[in-house]
Amino acid sequence: MTDAQLVSRAQAGDLPAFEELVQKYQREIYGLACRMVSDMEEAKDLAQQAFLQAFVHIRSFRQDAQFRTWLFRIAINQCYNFLKSRKKFGDPLDCDELNLAGDEPSPEADLLAQEQRRRLYEALERLPAKQRAVITLKVEQGLSYEEISQVLGGTAGAARVNYCQALKTLKKHIQTEDDHEVAMRSSKTVASRVPRR
Amino acid sequence: MKWQCALLKRWLPEYPDGDLPAWGKRWLGSHVPGCAACRQELAELRQVIAALEAAPVPDPAPEFWGEFSRDLHLKLVQAAQEGQAAPEATSSRWFRLPYLLGAPAVAVLLLYVAVQLTGPGAPIQNQAVVMHLPSPTPAQDQAPVKRESAAKMAAVPQKSAAPPAAEVAAPPALPMEPMEQFVTVALEDGAPLPVEEADISAWDLDAELAGMTDQEKHVFLNNMHQRKKDGSCVEGFSFCSWG
Ligand SMILES: [Zn+2]
Numbered sequence: 001m002t003d004a005q006l007v008s009r010a011q012a013g014d015l016p017a018f019e020e021l022v023q024k025y026q027r028e029i030y031g032l033a034c035r036m037v038s039d040m041e042e043a044k045d046l047a048q049q050a051f052l053q054a055f056v057h058i059r060s061f062r063q064d065a066q067f068r069t070w071l072f073r074i075a076i077n078q079c080y081n082f083l084k085s086r087k088k089f090g091d092p093l094d095c096d097e098l099n100l101a102g103d104e105p106s107p108e109a110d111l112l113a114q115e116q117r118r119r120l121y122e123a124l125e126r127l128p129a130k131q132r133a134v135i136t137l138k139v140e141q142g143l144s145y146e147e148i149s150q151v152l153g154g155t156a157g158a159a160r161v162n163y164c165q166a167l168k169t170l171k172k173h174i175q176t177e178d179d180h181e182v183a184m185r186s187s188k189t190v191a192s193r194v195p196r197r
Numbered sequence: 198m199k200w201q202c203a204l205l206k207r208w209l210p211e212y213p214d215g216d217l218p219a220w221g222k223r224w225l226g227s228h229v230p231g232c233a234a235c236r237q238e239l240a241e242l243r244q245v246i247a248a249l250e251a252a253p254v255p256d257p258a259p260e261f262w263g264e265f266s267r268d269l270h271l272k273l274v275q276a277a278q279e280g281q282a283a284p285e286a287t288s289s290r291w292f293r294l295p296y297l298l299g300a301p302a303v304a305v306l307l308l309y310v311a312v313q314l315t316g317p318g319a320p321i322q323n324q325a326v327v328m329h330l331p332s333p334t335p336a337q338d339q340a341p342v343k344r345e346s347a348a349k350m351a352a353v354p355q356k357s358a359a360p361p362a363a364e365v366a367a368p369p370a371l372p373m374e375p376m377e378q379f380v381t382v383a384l385e386d387g388a389p390l391p392v393e394e395a396d397i398s399a400w401d402l403d404a405e406l407a408g409m410t411d412q413e414k415h416v417f418l419n420n421m422h423q424r425k426k427d428g429s430c431v432e433g434f435s436f437c438s439w440g
């Protein structure tokens with residue numbers, strides 16, 4: 001069944017239809033939240049909140065828009081709210097959890113890749129929230145600039161500029177002076193070994 | 198040509214066949230192969246993108262998703278029981294309008310927009326987010342409740358508890374960094390805009406110019422204004438031949 005059909009059913013109160021949409025997009029929404037808040041537990045809660053909000057407001061969704069984009073917008077707003085409250089209450093960032101997740105004890109050859117990943121996650125966390133959102137939506141979710149502008153507001157051109165700025169800032173953060181060479185070489189190695197999601 | 202690089206570098210991540218307007222592809226295609234600085238920049242950006250693609254968020258175990266689904270299901274059922282998910286509308290938009298207008302949520306929304314518009318350094322780009330937020334839909338407008346739908350939800354009749362206005366109309370959180378002020382490049386009045394020109398007309402000029410030296414900026418802006426003045430840039434400056 002297409003998104004449009006599922007949404008129509010959900011708008012008519014069909015919970016299983018909505019849950020089918022959840023199944024379809026839960027990984028993307030969770031992944032987005034993980035990137036945004038760097039905390040897997042919080043990301044899970046935020047993803048659930050996003051789906052709950054989408055369900056509650058499903059009837060205000062117009063079928064001329066993409067459900068996926070709409071969902072991203074709700075999720076991003078949840079994340080922004082969370083980040084704002086975390087900032088307000090001064091909770092420290094905890095990136096270790098995300099950094100180490102999925103890292104099994106590995107041979108020495110992978111240490112470089114792990115180090116590269118840790119560095120990347122830290123660099124991502126240092127980005128302004130909006131740039132982190134743009135980069136995640138673009139690279140990981142494959143959205144066009146037009147779609148990103150629908151999620152984040154602004155124009156497609158602004159999304160493009162933001163994306164480029166984010167890449168450059170990331171590059172700067174990743175390339176610390178002492179291991180510039182290592183970081184860049186390992187990213188190439190990892191890139192060739194790990195398939196895209 | 199440095200100022201040209203400063204402009205084009207914003208599009209480099211999409212070179213050669215990415216999310217670019219046709220004229221952008223042409224421009225990049227004619228510039229990048231012959232420019233060592235842009236090629237270097239491109240290589241570095243591609244390495245960052247490769248690093249990102251190589252380090253996706255780890256996919257949790259199946260048990261995680263099992264728990265996720267169970268938890269969420271309970272929340273959804275509860276929301277349905279509390280009547281938060283409104284029944285399907287059978288009345289027209291016009292019928293519902295008075296109820297929408299009556300909702301305090303709308304007042305909050307309008308107030309927020311007003312503050313954004315009049316406040317210092319009003320973030321223009323955020324308005325779009327506000328406007329497109331899920332609009333407050335009364336949980337029980339005059340549409341008759343569809344018994345069938347309600348039964349599908351949870352076999353519990355819907356109560357008529359309105360969703361709290363604050364929750365529904367909560368404005369999107371402001372992004373953490375200072376908002377950019379957009380400068381719209383004025384095009385000739387009445388000139389028909391090809392679709393591919395739309396993007397450039399909304400250029401964030403401040404950001405575009407940020408990477409340039411004063412001299413480069415000067416050359417670029419002079420160039421642009423001159424071409425606008427002499428009419429050689431009727432449909433937007435993107436088609437002008439730079440140099
Ligand atoms: Zn160049």
